[in-house]
Amino acid sequence: MTVLLACMMALGVSILIALIRVILGPTAFDRVLAVNSIGTIVIIGVVVHGFIMERPEFVDIAILYAILNFIGTFAVLKLFSTGKLS
Template sequence: MFLAALTACAISALLVLARIVLGKTTFDRVLAVNSLGTIIVIGIALHGFYANRPEFLDIAIVYALINFIGTVAILKLFSTGSFKGNKK
């Protein structure tokens, strides 16, 4: 059962990767990387259950946090061109 779910994760990860490589604009790619992160969070949790070691869930939590921060940082850079904030 877990293996079937992992296979589904793998297939969708492949499709999302295709979007990263094909993507026309940067927004497509950012979106696809974010989705890949979500799929991998699910994959880590599933693999933890599959290998009977649910401690891996800690990593999944860290992953979810980092994924969010990374995406927002990329978009922030994209909007302003630097990390210096919006002081005028």
């Protein structure tokens, strides 16, 4: 349980650093990248939690969340670059 706590605290600090980048980012692309980083950190947290608790189905949940994170980031970047999603 101590390892899980240490990992989650490190991931929490990483999320706070990325959140500062979301707030202070000079461009919209920096903000999108920071939000994508937060999503990736959450995915790592889900996988670590599943590994520590010996629940392999958490990996499936993390893969699904990673796919949604990628699609969402791609859609937002396409919206910023072209002005439309179609």
